[in-house]
Amino acid sequence: MSLAAHEFQFVSGLVRREASIVLEPGKEYLVEARLLPLARKAGLASVTEFLLRAQSPSGRADRDSIVDALTTNETSWFRDREPFTALTDMVIPQLVKARGPARSMRVWSAASSSGQEPYTLAILLKENLPPGWTYEILGTDISTEMLARAERGRYSQLEVNRGLPAPLLVKHFTRVGPEWEVAAPIKKAVSFKRLNLAAPFPPMPTFDVVFLRNVLIYFDVETKRGVLKRIRSLLKPDGWLFLGAAETTMGIDDGFERVVTGRTSAYRPRTGISAPVGVTGKG
Amino acid sequence: MSATMAPTGDDLQQIAEQVWASYLDTDGEKPLVPLPPDKLSRDVVAGVAVSGAWHGLVLVACSSTASKEAAAALLGMGADEVSEGDVDDALGELANVIGGNVKSLLPEPCTLGLPEVHNDADNDPWLTGDEICRFEATWMGEPMEVSVLEKPQGGETE
Amino acid sequence: MVIDDSRAMRLILRRIVSGLNFDVVEAGNGREALDRLAELEVVPELALIDWNMPEMNGLEFVTAVRADKKYRGMTLMMVTTESEHGQIVRALAAGAHEYVIKPFTPDAIVDKLVMLGLIPDGAHA
DSSP states (O other): OOOOOHHHHHHHHHHHHHOOOOOOOOOHHHHHHHHHHHHHHOSSHHHHHHHHHHTTTOOOHHHHHHHHHHSSSSTTTTTTTTTHHIIIIHHHHHHHOOOOTOEEEEEEEETTTTTTHHHHHHHHHHHHTTTTTTEEEEEEEEHHHHHHHHHTEEEOHHHHHOOOOHHHHHHHEEEETEEEEHHHHHTTTTTEEEOOTSSSOSSOOOEEEEOOOSOOGGGHHHHHHHHHHHHHHHHHEEEEEOOOOOOOOOOTTTTTEEEEEEEEEEEOOOTSSSSOOOOSSSS | GGGGSSSSSSHHHHHHHHHHHIIIIISSOOEEEEOOOOOOOOOOOEEEEEESOOHHHHHHHEEEEHHHHHHHHHSSOOOGOOOOOHHHHHHHHHHHHHHHHTTEEEEEEEOOOOEEESOOTOOOGGGGGGGEEEEEETTTTTEEEEEEEEOOOSSSSO | EEEOOHHHHHHHHHHHHHTTOOOOOSSEEEEEEEHHHOOSOOOOOOEEEEESSSSSSHHHHHHHHTTOOTTOOOOEEEEEEEOOOHHHHHHHHTTEEEEEEEEOOOHHHHHHHHHHTTTTOOOOO
């Protein structure tokens, strides 16, 4: 009844690609427990049969349901806190001063996953921008499954317990059945699009802030370089890039300079290096 | 109760899975498997009464073995160290937490009573009411059951 | 301070916070908690408070504590099954600083305590 090594490999490879989840060996019985109900629902006798079906070209829906069944509540709101503190304490005040007449901000959450990061960013902007300012957040991810979840903006009680201050919870979320849904004003400010960071980007506007957290680690150096270069071309010259806690542009792309802010680092385009203004030339 | 306000088996599943992930299976080693067991058990039934805008019971039922495992997991002790009082406290709290979450799906306002734990509850008069929904699962190879019963208003004295 | 009428819940919370190097004082309801507070030499940094308890519930306890300047240094965190939007608003309006909905994972408590500055970043329950 146990999961065979190659079956576990298929599943762990799938969730790693689609949801950046790492399944350590030793978790075979957990995976099996989660997949058995899926197999039964599909009218199949065993997980083996279900996985065979999922691996076929027409098994997209099966693969999506596997990812969904194995996605645990790994992410939390305000993940690692420091970048969000830096955003509130340094980046927003600076940009408010710099963007004076325009009074708008555009932020990109470049590995938006189930949506907690872009919605956190929207909440922070709503709370901290002066009245009369508009803002938009773009969330992109490679997984259509994740994008669908993010667009729904609904989270379980366990998920909203994680790192979201209660005052912000009551202000920006409403109850829907047993779940909590991001309130309309916040949802309106966030849009989602499928994007593969490792491939050439479609036409995109430029951004004031980009969050690219904990996704570069999955790429090799060449791909990292390409991603950072493309992102730099979409970042305003005085814009900011935030990476994951253990990540850096150093040694990969010297078009960025690192600025230590509070207990974290942020990156901005190095002045003196020509930065093409957006893929379509839109400023 | 209108259709939109009635909790469903799926709601119970979602609540139970969160309760298990929080208290009984924090490391993912002892998952609650959402498959009906071969045979249900009413060795131990813990329940909380709901009253106010809605009247009924939220119940957690399992085998004696499962109740000891649950108490052990909840209270951080070995299954062989668990006393009857421990089982009552642990199962009572499970019913309380599950009940509280079910309450938020019911018409407002409602309040929860104190949990009660009954043993060998097969023909227990306490368990009367119309079943609204249920969720059956297997945990550590043992049957686990969560259900919601609606009682007629003003039927019983408190 | 852990205030809950359920022995099981007090045990769970005690395990989590003593693992974070807090000393723990328990009480079974709001009235008992006020009595114990009056006896303590040092005001606790943190109180984890259930809502539904006999004698004096969590909301009443929060209201009482917030009315007393002596306890101004105490962070008040509700830990309760009450999960309706309106209930959370009531608790925050009464003066609770934070709110955790049951069921909660140990990480949820840790996250909130880090946010409140009561434990350092990177702490583990």
